[in-house]
Structure formats: C-alpha cells, structure tokens
Amino acid sequence: MDLVLDIADSLVLDKAWAHIFPLYANTSSTSHLYGHGDPISLASPISSWPRDYPLRQIISLTVLTLLGVHVLYFTISWLSYTFIFNHDMMHHPRFLPNQVRLEIITSLKAFPVMTLLTVPLFQAEVMGYSKLYDGVDTYGWTYLFISIPLYLLFTDYCIYWIHRWLHIPILYKMLHKPHHKWIIPTPWSAYAFHPVDGYLQSIPYHLFIFIFPLHRVAYLSLFTTVTIWTILIHDSDMITGHPLETVINGPAHHTLHHLYFTVNYGQYFTWADKMGGSYRQPKKELDPLLEVQLRGGKKEQ
Numbered sequence: 001m002d003l004v005l006d007i008a009d010s011l012v013l014d015k016a017w018a019h020i021f022p023l024y025a026n027t028s029s030t031s032h033l034y035g036h037g038d039p040i041s042l043a044s045p046i047s048s049w050p051r052d053y054p055l056r057q058i059i060s061l062t063v064l065t066l067l068g069v070h071v072l073y074f075t076i077s078w079l080s081y082t083f084i085f086n087h088d089m090m091h092h093p094r095f096l097p098n099q100v101r102l103e104i105i106t107s108l109k110a111f112p113v114m115t116l117l118t119v120p121l122f123q124a125e126v127m128g129y130s131k132l133y134d135g136v137d138t139y140g141w142t143y144l145f146i147s148i149p150l151y152l153l154f155t156d157y158c159i160y161w162i163h164r165w166l167h168i169p170i171l172y173k174m175l176h177k178p179h180h181k182w183i184i185p186t187p188w189s190a191y192a193f194h195p196v197d198g199y200l201q202s203i204p205y206h207l208f209i210f211i212f213p214l215h216r217v218a219y220l221s222l223f224t225t226v227t228i229w230t231i232l233i234h235d236s237d238m239i240t241g242h243p244l245e246t247v248i249n250g251p252a253h254h255t256l257h258h259l260y261f262t263v264n265y266g267q268y269f270t271w272a273d274k275m276g277g278s279y280r281q282p283k284k285e286l287d288p289l290l291e292v293q294l295r296g297g298k299k300e301q
Contacts, residue, residue, distance in 0.1 A: 001122040002132070003216045004068075005060060009051055013060055017047035054123070061122045065115045072224070073107060073191060076231045080187035085235045091292050094183040103182060106192035113195035114202075121206040130209040132216045139213055147214050151222055152268055154212070158204035160272035163265040166197060175200070182234075184288060185258050190231040229268065238287035245282060246270060252282035259288060 005013075022045050049056040081100075089095060096102065125132065136144055166176040179193035191198060205226065209219055236258075237251035245252070249266040257264040263280035266273050273279035 001061060001064075001220075002126040003220055004064060005057065005126055008060065008064055014047070014051075015045075017049050017056060017060075018045040021048045022046070023048035054127075057126055058119060058123055061119050061126065062115060065119060065122065066111060069111050069115065069191075069227075072227055073111075073231070076228050077187040077190065080232055080235050084232070084237065085186055086237070086289060088292050089184055089186075089236045089289060091295070092184045092288055093291070093295070094288075096181070099182065099184075100186055100188050103186060103188040103192040106178065107188065107190075110191060110193060110195040110198055114198045117195070117199040118202065118206070125206075125209065131211070131213040132209050132219055133213055134216055136215065143213070144215055144218065147212065148218060148222065150212065151208055151214060151219075154208050155204040155226070156267045156269050157272050158207070159201055159267045160265050160276065162201050162203070163267075164276065164278065166200070167262060167265075180258065180261060183258055184236055185234040185255070187231050187235050190234040226267070236288065238282060238284070238289065240282045240284055240287075249273070253280075255288065256280050256282060256286060259286075 047056075051057075090099075124130065133139065139147075166172060172180075175194045175197040179189070179197060182189040182192060205223060208214065214222075233249070233251045233254040235251050236255050238255055240252055244250075247270060249264060249268055249270050253264040253266070253270065260280065263278050264270075264273055265276070265278055270279055
C-alpha cells in the first residue's frame with residue numbers, strides 16, 4: 001500500500017494536504033518534507049503535514065482503501081454479474097427476494113469497518129515494518145518467481161483454517177452466518193458479510209509480507225488479483241469437467257460451499273480441503289441450476 005500512497009501523494013494528495021493544512025516556505029527549509037530533492041518555488045503551497053506524518057498517512061490510507069475497495073467491488077462485481085453470472089439462478093427457490101440489493105447493502109455496511117480494522121496493517125507497511133522491497137536485484141529473479149506461488153500457497157492454507165474455524169458453531173453464529181445467508185450467491189455477495197469475518201479472512205494477505213520478502217509491485221498485483229478472484233468465485237457457476245478442477249478451487253467448488261456449508265473452504269486451491277477431509281468434487285448433478293430448470297425457470301410463490 002505504500003506504493004499506492006506514494007503515487008497518490010505525487011498525483012493528488014500533496015496538493016490536497018497543502019490546501020487543507022498549508023505552509024509556505026522556501027526550498028531550503030521545506031524540501032525534506034517530501035523526502036526528495038525536487039525544487040519547490042517560493043510561492044508553491046506545501047503542507048504543514050509532511051508525507052511521513054503518521055496522522056496524514058492514516059487518513060490518506062483510509063480514504064484510498066475505501067475508494068479502492070468500492071471501485072474494485074462495483075467494477076468487478078458488475079462485470080461478473082452482467083457477463084458471467086447466469087441470471088436464471090435468480091429463479092432458484094433459495095434465492096432471496098431482493099437479494100442483489102441486500103448483498104450490496106451488506107457489503108457497503110461492511111467496508112468502513114473492515115477498512116478501519118485493516119488500515120493499521122497498511123500503516124505498519126508504510127512505516128517500513130514489512131519485508132516489502134523495491135529492486136529485483138535485492139533477492140534476484142529466482143526468488144521473485146518463487147515468492148508468487150509461495151504467497152498463494154501461504155495465504156490459501158491460512159485462509160482455509162480461518163474459514164474452517166469460522167464454521168465452529170459459536171463463531172459461525174457470531175460472525176460467519178451472515179455470509180451464508182446467500183445460499184445461491186451472486187458476485188455482489190463476495191463481500192456481503194460481517195466486517196470482522198472479512199477482516200479475519202484477509203489477515204493472511206497482510207501477514208505474509210511481515211514474514212517473507214515480497215516485491216512491492218508483485219504484492220500490489222497479487223493483492224488486487226485475489227480481491228478479484230474472491231468476487232469471481234461467487235458467481236454460482238457449476239461448470240465441471242475441466243482439467244484443473246481437482247487443483248483449482250473455483251466457482252463450482254465455492255458454490256458447493258454455499259450450498260452445503262462444510263465443504264471446500266479453500267480460497268484458490270483444493271489441496272488444503274483434501275488434506276483436511278473437507279473436499280467435495282463438483283459434479284453436474286449437484287448444479288443448483290438443475291432445480292431451476294426442473295421448475296421451469298420460475299420460482300414458486
């Protein structure tokens with residue numbers, strides 16, 4: 001997130017903070033505020049809150065996180081809902097009245113709390129406590145390529161257990177049950193859950209960079225990709241029979257999780273479910289669309 005913050009500072013936030021908390025001074029006394037040697041004219045407004053001021057960073061990170069999650073959520077969910085999601089699924093008897101609207105409302109309520117819980121982790125990253133690095137030559141190309149599957153395997157395994165623990169009855173009732181309200185999910189349901197539930201399942205994404213070195217660009221790319229993946233696996237798709245089905249925990253697997261609750265807890269892969277005895281193979285006869293077709297595509301009133 002420090003990469004995003006740095007770009008945002010250069011493009012927008014330096015000017016915004018200078019407008020909110022202005023300070024006019026010459027270059028010799030103020031160039032250190034921005035952490036670089038760019039010349040600042042005598043008349044150029046700068047902020048009395050420099051880039052490394054923690055309160056400025058926290059507020060900036062909060063705004064950027066809220067903006068980013070809303071843009072990603074509405075963009076990817078709309079694309080998936082419009083072009084991938086089979087709208088016949090809305091006739092399934094377990095599809096709730098006004099479900100899409102409820103999914104969006106629940107997500108919008110969760111985002112602010114999730115953001116407040118997550119910003120301290122972003123702040124620690126910005127303050128240099130993580131193992132993120134810039135130059136490829138720091139660890140070499142070999143480690144860079146290894147670190148990507150390592151990130152996916154680490155986060156997948158951690159999320160598997162967090163997700164599974166959230167199905168312990170007391171935790172399920174307190175935190176995870178709201179997400180399983182959507183038995184026939186749409187892409188809009190991907191973040192429609194209790195905010196603490198969402199935060200807990202996101203911790204491995206942040207924890208990794210405090211344990212293992214990871215290139216900043218790789219981290220930002222992976223973080224964005226897994227966010228998109230989370231939306232895509234909620235499209236109720238039950239396409240089966242493809243060669244990666246036994247390896248990748250895709251939409252069909254996650255559809256079964258929403259239908260049967262105690263199977264397919266994994267995020268991207270099936271290996272943790274297989275090791276944990278919770279794997280269920282997607283099959284055509286398990287497709288909830290079959291029930292819609294048997295009912296003639298109409299929901300019973």
